Amino acid sequence: MGRRKRFDPQDAKEAMKQIFWQQGYEGTSLQDLERVTALPKQSLYREFGDKRGMYLAALSAYEAEEVRAASRILRAHSDPKQAFAALFDAVLRPVEEQDDRRGCFLCNAASDRTTIEPAIDTWVNAAMVRMLATFTAALGDTDKGDQKARALLAGYVGIRVLARSGLPTPDLRMAANRLIESTR
Amino acid sequence: MGRRKRFDPQDAKEAMKQIFWQQGYEGTSLQDLERVTALPKQSLYREFGDKRGMYLAALSAYEAEEVRAASRILRAHSDPKQAFAALFDAVLRPVEEQDDRRGCFLCNAASDRTTIEPAIDTWVNAAMVRMLATFTAALGDTDKGDQKARALLAGYVGIRVLARSGLPTPDLRMAANRLIESTR
DNA sequence: GATAAAGGTTACTGATCGGTCCGAAAAAAG
DNA sequence: CTTTTTTCGGACCGATCAGTAACCTTTATC
Numbered sequence: 144m145g146r147r148k149r150f151d152p153q154d155a156k157e158a159m160k161q162i163f164w165q166q167g168y169e170g171t172s173l174q175d176l177e178r179v180t181a182l183p184k185q186s187l188y189r190e191f192g193d194k195r196g197m198y199l200a201a202l203s204a205y206e207a208e209e210v211r212a213a214s215r216i217l218r219a220h221s222d223p224k225q226a227f228a229a230l231f232d233a234v235l236r237p238v239e240e241q242d243d244r245r246g247c248f249l250c251n252a253a254s255d256r257t258t259i260e261p262a263i264d265t266w267v268n269a270a271m272v273r274m275l276a277t278f279t280a281a282l283g284d285t286d287k288g289d290q291k292a293r294a295l296l297a298g299y300v301g302i303r304v305l306a307r308s309g310l311p312t313p314d315l316r317m318a319a320n321r322l323i324e325s326t327r
Numbered sequence: 328m329g330r331r332k333r334f335d336p337q338d339a340k341e342a343m344k345q346i347f348w349q350q351g352y353e354g355t356s357l358q359d360l361e362r363v364t365a366l367p368k369q370s371l372y373r374e375f376g377d378k379r380g381m382y383l384a385a386l387s388a389y390e391a392e393e394v395r396a397a398s399r400i401l402r403a404h405s406d407p408k409q410a411f412a413a414l415f416d417a418v419l420r421p422v423e424e425q426d427d428r429r430g431c432f433l434c435n436a437a438s439d440r441t442t443i444e445p446a447i448d449t450w451v452n453a454a455m456v457r458m459l460a461t462f463t464a465a466l467g468d469t470d471k472g473d474q475k476a477r478a479l480l481a482g483y484v485g486i487r488v489l490a491r492s493g494l495p496t497p498d499l500r501m502a503a504n505r506l507i508e509s510t511r
Numbered sequence: 512g513a514t515a516a517a518g519g520t521t522a523c524t525g526a527t528c529g530g531t532c533c534g535a536a537a538a539a540a541g
Numbered sequence: 542c543t544t545t546t547t548t549c550g551g552a553c554c555g556a557t558c559a560g561t562a563a564c565c566t567t568t569a570t571c
Binding site for chain 4: 512513514515516517518519520521522523524525526527528529530531532533534535536537538539540541
Protein backbone atom coordinates (compact mmCIF):
# COMPACT_ATOMS: atom_id res chain seq x y z
CA MET A 144 0.00 0.00 0.00
CA GLY A 145 1.22 3.38 -0.97
CA ARG A 146 1.25 6.92 0.20
CA ARG A 147 -1.77 8.40 1.96
CA LYS A 148 -3.61 11.43 0.61
CA ARG A 149 -2.60 14.60 2.35
CA PHE A 150 -5.92 16.30 1.60
CA ASP A 151 -9.63 15.74 2.14
CA PRO A 152 -11.53 15.57 -1.16
CA GLN A 153 -14.53 17.16 0.58
CA ASP A 154 -12.45 20.23 1.38
CA ALA A 155 -11.34 20.39 -2.23
CA LYS A 156 -14.95 20.09 -3.42
CA GLU A 157 -16.03 22.90 -1.11
CA ALA A 158 -13.28 25.25 -2.32
CA MET A 159 -14.03 24.43 -5.95
CA LYS A 160 -17.73 25.03 -5.34
CA GLN A 161 -17.04 28.55 -4.10
CA ILE A 162 -15.00 29.59 -7.10
CA PHE A 163 -17.09 27.92 -9.80
CA TRP A 164 -20.18 29.50 -8.21
CA GLN A 165 -18.57 32.93 -8.34
CA GLN A 166 -16.82 32.79 -11.72
CA GLY A 167 -18.49 30.07 -13.73
CA TYR A 168 -16.92 27.18 -15.60
CA GLU A 169 -15.08 29.02 -18.36
CA GLY A 170 -14.16 31.88 -16.05
CA THR A 171 -12.28 29.56 -13.71
CA SER A 172 -8.90 28.15 -14.70
CA LEU A 173 -6.91 25.22 -13.37
CA GLN A 174 -4.60 27.76 -11.81
CA ASP A 175 -7.56 29.24 -9.93
CA LEU A 176 -8.55 25.80 -8.71
CA GLU A 177 -4.99 25.07 -7.53
CA ARG A 178 -4.95 28.32 -5.61
CA VAL A 179 -8.28 27.91 -3.82
CA THR A 180 -7.79 24.24 -2.99
CA ALA A 181 -4.08 24.68 -2.15
CA LEU A 182 -3.44 21.54 -4.19
CA PRO A 183 -1.38 20.89 -7.29
CA LYS A 184 -3.51 20.25 -10.34
CA GLN A 185 -2.03 16.78 -10.66
CA SER A 186 -3.84 15.87 -7.44
CA LEU A 187 -7.08 17.40 -8.70
CA TYR A 188 -6.76 15.49 -11.97
CA ARG A 189 -6.15 12.23 -10.15
CA GLU A 190 -9.14 12.72 -7.88
CA PHE A 191 -11.70 14.24 -10.25
CA GLY A 192 -10.60 13.18 -13.72
CA ASP A 193 -10.75 16.42 -15.64
CA LYS A 194 -12.09 19.96 -15.33
CA ARG A 195 -15.63 18.90 -16.05
CA GLY A 196 -15.37 16.33 -13.26
CA MET A 197 -14.28 19.11 -10.93
CA TYR A 198 -17.25 21.22 -11.98
CA LEU A 199 -19.68 18.37 -11.42
CA ALA A 200 -18.16 17.73 -8.00
CA ALA A 201 -18.67 21.40 -7.18
CA LEU A 202 -22.28 21.33 -8.36
CA SER A 203 -23.04 18.23 -6.34
CA ALA A 204 -21.50 19.84 -3.26
CA TYR A 205 -23.84 22.79 -3.84
CA GLU A 206 -26.85 20.52 -4.05
CA ALA A 207 -25.78 18.58 -0.97
CA GLU A 208 -25.37 21.76 1.07
CA GLU A 209 -27.21 24.82 -0.14
CA VAL A 210 -30.09 23.10 -1.92
CA ARG A 211 -30.54 20.66 0.91
CA ALA A 212 -30.61 23.55 3.41
CA ALA A 213 -33.35 25.15 1.33
CA SER A 214 -35.33 21.91 1.39
CA ARG A 215 -35.03 21.76 5.16
CA ILE A 216 -36.42 25.29 5.44
CA LEU A 217 -39.41 24.37 3.29
CA ARG A 218 -40.07 21.17 5.29
CA ALA A 219 -39.87 23.02 8.60
CA HIS A 220 -43.24 24.68 7.89
CA SER A 221 -46.45 22.88 7.14
CA ASP A 222 -48.19 26.05 5.93
CA PRO A 223 -47.05 26.71 2.34
CA LYS A 224 -47.14 30.48 2.71
CA GLN A 225 -44.89 30.34 5.78
CA ALA A 226 -42.64 27.79 4.09
CA PHE A 227 -42.00 29.96 1.07
CA ALA A 228 -41.78 33.12 3.16
CA ALA A 229 -39.01 31.46 5.14
CA LEU A 230 -37.24 30.28 2.01
CA PHE A 231 -37.26 33.66 0.31
CA ASP A 232 -36.18 35.30 3.54
CA ALA A 233 -33.24 32.94 3.81
CA VAL A 234 -32.29 33.73 0.25
CA LEU A 235 -32.69 37.50 0.45
CA ARG A 236 -31.12 38.25 3.82
CA PRO A 237 -27.54 37.63 2.62
CA VAL A 238 -28.20 39.98 -0.30
CA GLU A 239 -29.68 42.67 1.95
CA GLU A 240 -27.23 42.32 4.81
CA GLN A 241 -23.95 41.37 3.13
CA ASP A 242 -24.58 42.33 -0.49
CA ASP A 243 -23.92 38.71 -1.40
CA ARG A 244 -24.61 38.81 -5.12
CA ARG A 245 -23.46 35.36 -6.14
CA GLY A 246 -27.00 34.21 -6.89
CA CYS A 247 -27.71 30.49 -7.09
CA PHE A 248 -24.94 28.27 -8.39
CA LEU A 249 -27.45 25.96 -10.06
CA CYS A 250 -29.21 28.86 -11.77
CA ASN A 251 -25.85 30.22 -12.90
CA ALA A 252 -24.95 26.79 -14.20
CA ALA A 253 -28.24 26.67 -16.10
CA SER A 254 -27.16 29.74 -18.04
CA ASP A 255 -23.51 28.73 -18.22
CA ARG A 256 -23.77 25.37 -19.81
CA THR A 257 -23.92 25.34 -23.55
CA THR A 258 -20.35 24.62 -24.41
CA ILE A 259 -19.39 22.35 -21.54
CA GLU A 260 -20.91 18.96 -22.20
CA PRO A 261 -24.18 17.07 -22.30
CA ALA A 262 -23.59 15.21 -19.03
CA ILE A 263 -23.45 18.52 -17.18
CA ASP A 264 -26.56 19.79 -18.97
CA THR A 265 -28.40 16.63 -18.00
CA TRP A 266 -27.24 16.93 -14.42
CA VAL A 267 -28.31 20.56 -14.10
CA ASN A 268 -31.69 19.84 -15.65
CA ALA A 269 -32.22 16.90 -13.31
CA ALA A 270 -31.31 19.07 -10.34
CA MET A 271 -33.91 21.65 -11.42
CA VAL A 272 -36.49 18.88 -11.67
CA ARG A 273 -35.62 17.77 -8.13
CA MET A 274 -36.02 21.34 -6.95
CA LEU A 275 -39.43 21.46 -8.62
CA ALA A 276 -40.42 18.28 -6.78
CA THR A 277 -39.39 19.92 -3.52
CA PHE A 278 -41.51 22.98 -4.26
CA THR A 279 -44.47 20.78 -5.22
CA ALA A 280 -44.18 18.85 -1.98
CA ALA A 281 -44.06 22.08 0.01
CA LEU A 282 -47.37 23.19 -1.51
CA GLY A 283 -49.05 19.98 -0.40
CA ASP A 284 -52.76 19.88 -1.30
CA THR A 285 -52.92 23.50 -2.39
CA ASP A 286 -55.38 24.16 -5.18
CA LYS A 287 -53.55 24.28 -8.54
CA GLY A 288 -50.40 23.15 -6.78
CA ASP A 289 -48.70 21.95 -9.95
CA GLN A 290 -48.99 25.32 -11.66
CA LYS A 291 -48.07 27.20 -8.51
CA ALA A 292 -44.99 25.06 -7.95
CA ARG A 293 -43.77 25.85 -11.45
CA ALA A 294 -44.47 29.54 -11.13
CA LEU A 295 -42.73 29.62 -7.75
CA LEU A 296 -39.71 27.82 -9.17
CA ALA A 297 -39.54 30.27 -12.07
CA GLY A 298 -39.92 33.19 -9.66
CA TYR A 299 -37.28 31.78 -7.35
CA VAL A 300 -34.81 31.27 -10.19
CA GLY A 301 -35.59 34.73 -11.52
CA ILE A 302 -35.00 36.37 -8.16
CA ARG A 303 -31.66 34.63 -7.84
CA VAL A 304 -30.56 35.79 -11.30
CA LEU A 305 -31.80 39.33 -10.71
CA ALA A 306 -29.93 39.39 -7.40
CA ARG A 307 -26.77 38.44 -9.25
CA SER A 308 -27.39 41.11 -11.86
CA GLY A 309 -27.55 43.76 -9.16
CA LEU A 310 -31.23 44.65 -8.95
CA PRO A 311 -31.89 46.63 -5.72
CA THR A 312 -32.98 44.56 -2.77
CA PRO A 313 -36.36 46.33 -2.24
CA ASP A 314 -37.32 45.21 -5.76
CA LEU A 315 -36.29 41.66 -4.97
CA ARG A 316 -38.34 41.73 -1.76
CA MET A 317 -41.40 43.00 -3.57
CA ALA A 318 -41.14 40.21 -6.10
CA ALA A 319 -40.71 37.64 -3.34
CA ASN A 320 -43.68 38.99 -1.39
CA ARG A 321 -45.87 38.75 -4.45
CA LEU A 322 -44.76 35.19 -5.10
CA ILE A 323 -45.45 34.26 -1.48
CA GLU A 324 -48.96 35.72 -1.81
CA SER A 325 -49.52 33.56 -4.85
CA THR A 326 -49.15 30.35 -2.86
CA ARG A 327 -52.74 30.82 -1.79
CA MET B 328 -10.27 60.35 -46.86
CA GLY B 329 -9.33 56.76 -46.88
CA ARG B 330 -10.61 53.37 -47.75
CA ARG B 331 -14.29 52.54 -47.22
CA LYS B 332 -15.37 49.72 -44.94
CA ARG B 333 -16.18 46.55 -46.77
CA PHE B 334 -18.48 45.40 -44.01
CA ASP B 335 -21.55 46.69 -42.19
CA PRO B 336 -20.93 46.99 -38.44
CA GLN B 337 -24.59 46.13 -37.86
CA ASP B 338 -24.06 42.78 -39.60
CA ALA B 339 -21.04 42.17 -37.40
CA LYS B 340 -23.03 43.07 -34.28
CA GLU B 341 -25.80 40.69 -35.26
CA ALA B 342 -23.41 37.79 -35.83
CA MET B 343 -21.60 38.49 -32.57
CA LYS B 344 -24.93 38.68 -30.75
CA GLN B 345 -25.84 35.19 -31.90
CA ILE B 346 -22.67 33.55 -30.73
CA PHE B 347 -22.29 35.41 -27.42
CA TRP B 348 -25.94 34.59 -26.69
CA GLN B 349 -25.31 30.91 -27.34
CA GLN B 350 -21.87 30.46 -25.76
CA GLY B 351 -21.38 33.33 -23.34
CA TYR B 352 -18.47 35.71 -23.00
CA GLU B 353 -15.73 33.35 -21.82
CA GLY B 354 -16.99 30.54 -24.01
CA THR B 355 -16.53 32.60 -27.16
CA SER B 356 -13.04 33.25 -28.55
CA LEU B 357 -11.75 35.82 -31.01
CA GLN B 358 -11.43 32.97 -33.49
CA ASP B 359 -15.14 32.24 -33.07
CA LEU B 360 -15.98 35.89 -33.65
CA GLU B 361 -13.83 35.98 -36.80
CA ARG B 362 -15.60 32.94 -38.11
CA VAL B 363 -19.18 34.10 -37.53
CA THR B 364 -18.59 37.66 -38.74
CA ALA B 365 -16.35 36.57 -41.63
CA LEU B 366 -13.99 39.39 -40.61
CA PRO B 367 -10.40 39.41 -39.46
CA LYS B 368 -10.02 40.24 -35.82
CA GLN B 369 -8.02 43.35 -36.69
CA SER B 370 -11.19 44.80 -38.21
CA LEU B 371 -13.20 43.83 -35.13
CA TYR B 372 -10.61 45.41 -32.87
CA ARG B 373 -10.63 48.62 -34.89
CA GLU B 374 -14.39 48.86 -34.82
CA PHE B 375 -15.18 47.69 -31.28
CA GLY B 376 -12.00 48.28 -29.28
CA ASP B 377 -11.59 45.00 -27.46
CA LYS B 378 -13.50 41.82 -26.68
CA ARG B 379 -15.57 43.52 -24.01
CA GLY B 380 -16.60 46.18 -26.52
CA MET B 381 -17.72 43.41 -28.84
CA TYR B 382 -19.76 41.85 -26.06
CA LEU B 383 -21.41 45.16 -25.20
CA ALA B 384 -22.19 45.70 -28.87
CA ALA B 385 -23.82 42.27 -28.96
CA LEU B 386 -25.85 42.99 -25.83
CA SER B 387 -27.04 46.32 -27.17
CA ALA B 388 -28.06 44.64 -30.43
CA TYR B 389 -30.10 42.19 -28.36
CA GLU B 390 -31.82 45.00 -26.51
CA ALA B 391 -32.50 46.89 -29.72
CA GLU B 392 -34.06 43.86 -31.38
CA GLU B 393 -35.35 41.14 -29.11
CA VAL B 394 -36.12 43.28 -26.06
CA ARG B 395 -37.72 45.95 -28.19
CA ALA B 396 -39.87 43.33 -29.94
CA ALA B 397 -41.03 42.15 -26.52
CA SER B 398 -41.93 45.73 -25.59
CA ARG B 399 -43.96 46.09 -28.77
CA ILE B 400 -45.90 42.94 -27.90
CA LEU B 401 -46.71 44.30 -24.45
CA ARG B 402 -47.78 47.69 -25.83
CA ALA B 403 -50.00 46.08 -28.46
CA HIS B 404 -52.49 45.09 -25.73
CA SER B 405 -54.15 47.45 -23.32
CA ASP B 406 -55.38 44.63 -21.09
CA PRO B 407 -52.45 43.50 -18.89
CA LYS B 408 -53.51 39.87 -18.88
CA GLN B 409 -53.62 39.77 -22.67
CA ALA B 410 -50.35 41.67 -22.87
CA PHE B 411 -48.45 39.21 -20.72
CA ALA B 412 -50.18 36.23 -22.31
CA ALA B 413 -48.95 37.42 -25.67
CA LEU B 414 -45.44 38.01 -24.33
CA PHE B 415 -45.11 34.58 -22.74
CA ASP B 416 -46.56 33.00 -25.85
CA ALA B 417 -44.00 34.73 -28.03
CA VAL B 418 -41.26 33.51 -25.73
CA LEU B 419 -42.47 29.91 -25.36
CA ARG B 420 -43.44 29.11 -28.95
CA PRO B 421 -39.84 28.92 -30.21
CA VAL B 422 -39.04 26.55 -27.34
CA GLU B 423 -42.08 24.37 -28.04
CA GLU B 424 -41.89 24.42 -31.81
CA GLN B 425 -38.17 24.57 -32.56
CA ASP B 426 -36.63 23.49 -29.24
CA ASP B 427 -34.85 26.84 -29.16
CA ARG B 428 -33.11 26.61 -25.80
CA ARG B 429 -30.91 29.68 -25.92
CA GLY B 430 -32.96 31.47 -23.29
CA CYS B 431 -32.63 35.23 -22.93
CA PHE B 432 -29.23 36.75 -23.72
CA LEU B 433 -29.68 39.40 -21.04
CA CYS B 434 -30.58 36.81 -18.43
CA ASN B 435 -27.59 34.72 -19.48
CA ALA B 436 -25.41 37.80 -19.23
CA ALA B 437 -26.76 38.45 -15.74
CA SER B 438 -25.37 35.10 -14.66
CA ASP B 439 -22.26 35.33 -16.80
CA ARG B 440 -20.78 38.54 -15.63
CA THR B 441 -18.59 38.37 -12.59
CA THR B 442 -15.18 38.30 -14.14
CA ILE B 443 -15.75 40.50 -17.14
CA GLU B 444 -15.87 44.06 -15.92
CA PRO B 445 -17.94 46.54 -13.97
CA ALA B 446 -19.11 48.47 -17.04
CA ILE B 447 -20.81 45.36 -18.36
CA ASP B 448 -22.35 44.62 -14.96
CA THR B 449 -23.71 48.14 -14.83
CA TRP B 450 -25.07 47.89 -18.33
CA VAL B 451 -26.81 44.56 -17.69
CA ASN B 452 -28.32 45.84 -14.46
CA ALA B 453 -29.58 48.98 -16.18
CA ALA B 454 -31.11 46.88 -18.95
CA MET B 455 -32.97 44.82 -16.34
CA VAL B 456 -34.25 48.02 -14.76
CA ARG B 457 -35.51 49.17 -18.18
CA MET B 458 -37.26 45.85 -18.61
CA LEU B 459 -38.88 46.31 -15.21
CA ALA B 460 -40.13 49.74 -16.28
CA THR B 461 -41.65 48.16 -19.39
CA PHE B 462 -43.43 45.55 -17.29
CA THR B 463 -44.67 48.22 -14.89
CA ALA B 464 -46.05 50.29 -17.76
CA ALA B 465 -47.79 47.23 -19.20
CA LEU B 466 -49.63 46.72 -15.90
CA GLY B 467 -50.95 50.29 -15.99
CA ASP B 468 -53.19 51.07 -13.02
CA THR B 469 -53.41 47.49 -11.81
CA ASP B 470 -53.73 47.14 -8.05
CA LYS B 471 -50.28 46.42 -6.51
CA GLY B 472 -48.74 47.01 -9.91
CA ASP B 473 -45.26 47.63 -8.51
CA GLN B 474 -45.13 44.28 -6.73
CA LYS B 475 -46.72 42.46 -9.66
CA ALA B 476 -44.27 43.96 -12.11
CA ARG B 477 -41.37 42.72 -10.05
CA ALA B 478 -42.84 39.26 -9.61
CA LEU B 479 -43.58 39.07 -13.33
CA LEU B 480 -40.04 40.12 -14.17
CA ALA B 481 -38.63 37.49 -11.82
CA GLY B 482 -40.97 34.88 -13.27
CA TYR B 483 -40.08 35.88 -16.80
CA VAL B 484 -36.34 35.71 -16.11
CA GLY B 485 -36.82 32.38 -14.33
CA ILE B 486 -38.75 30.88 -17.23
CA ARG B 487 -36.03 31.94 -19.65
CA VAL B 488 -33.31 30.35 -17.50
CA LEU B 489 -35.36 27.18 -16.96
CA ALA B 490 -35.95 26.97 -20.70
CA ARG B 491 -32.19 27.13 -21.24
CA SER B 492 -31.62 24.47 -18.61
CA GLY B 493 -33.92 22.10 -20.45
CA LEU B 494 -37.07 21.98 -18.33
CA PRO B 495 -39.91 20.40 -20.35
CA THR B 496 -42.15 22.86 -22.17
CA PRO B 497 -45.41 21.86 -20.41
CA ASP B 498 -43.78 22.89 -17.12
CA LEU B 499 -42.75 26.21 -18.61
CA ARG B 500 -46.28 26.77 -19.91
CA MET B 501 -47.80 26.02 -16.52
CA ALA B 502 -45.48 28.52 -14.89
CA ALA B 503 -46.33 31.14 -17.50
CA ASN B 504 -50.07 30.56 -17.14
CA ARG B 505 -49.85 31.02 -13.40
CA LEU B 506 -47.87 34.22 -13.81
CA ILE B 507 -50.40 35.52 -16.33
CA GLU B 508 -53.20 34.80 -13.82
CA SER B 509 -51.34 36.79 -11.23
CA THR B 510 -51.63 39.99 -13.25
CA ARG B 511 -55.14 40.34 -11.89
C1' DG C 512 -0.45 61.68 -60.56
C1' DA C 513 0.72 62.55 -55.73
C1' DT C 514 -0.64 62.55 -51.12
C1' DA C 515 -3.03 61.49 -46.95
C1' DA C 516 -6.05 58.67 -44.54
C1' DA C 517 -8.49 54.58 -43.54
C1' DG C 518 -9.26 49.60 -43.93
C1' DG C 519 -7.50 44.78 -44.84
C1' DT C 520 -3.95 41.18 -44.38
C1' DT C 521 -0.52 38.77 -42.19
C1' DA C 522 2.68 37.96 -38.76
C1' DC C 523 3.78 38.28 -34.19
C1' DT C 524 3.53 38.72 -28.95
C1' DG C 525 3.59 36.98 -24.17
C1' DA C 526 0.55 34.63 -21.45
C1' DT C 527 -2.51 31.15 -20.31
C1' DC C 528 -5.14 27.16 -21.32
C1' DG C 529 -6.32 21.99 -20.09
C1' DG C 530 -3.89 18.16 -19.67
C1' DT C 531 0.27 14.65 -19.40
C1' DC C 532 4.73 12.79 -17.99
C1' DC C 533 8.24 11.47 -14.96
C1' DG C 534 11.14 11.24 -11.00
C1' DA C 535 10.99 11.85 -5.95
C1' DA C 536 8.86 10.94 -1.65
C1' DA C 537 6.11 8.48 1.52
C1' DA C 538 3.63 4.59 3.28
C1' DA C 539 2.62 -0.36 4.06
C1' DA C 540 3.74 -5.20 3.46
C1' DG C 541 6.96 -8.89 3.52
C1' DC D 542 15.87 -3.22 5.05
C1' DT D 543 13.77 -3.96 0.51
C1' DT D 544 10.05 -3.90 -2.54
C1' DT D 545 5.75 -2.38 -4.22
C1' DT D 546 2.31 0.92 -4.61
C1' DT D 547 0.41 5.36 -4.36
C1' DT D 548 0.71 10.35 -4.02
C1' DC D 549 3.25 14.69 -4.60
C1' DG D 550 5.88 18.19 -7.11
C1' DG D 551 7.63 20.17 -10.96
C1' DA D 552 8.46 20.26 -15.75
C1' DC D 553 6.57 19.95 -20.02
C1' DC D 554 3.22 19.70 -23.99
C1' DG D 555 0.57 21.54 -28.04
C1' DA D 556 -2.98 24.59 -28.61
C1' DT D 557 -5.30 28.67 -27.90
C1' DC D 558 -5.91 33.02 -25.79
C1' DA D 559 -6.61 38.43 -26.30
C1' DG D 560 -4.31 41.77 -28.30
C1' DT D 561 -0.59 44.51 -31.20
C1' DA D 562 2.46 45.90 -35.08
C1' DA D 563 3.71 46.59 -39.62
C1' DC D 564 2.93 46.63 -44.25
C1' DC D 565 -0.09 46.65 -48.30
C1' DT D 566 -4.24 48.13 -50.66
C1' DT D 567 -7.88 51.13 -51.57
C1' DT D 568 -10.22 55.48 -51.62
C1' DA D 569 -10.98 60.49 -51.96
C1' DT D 570 -9.01 65.00 -52.37
C1' DC D 571 -6.11 68.35 -54.43
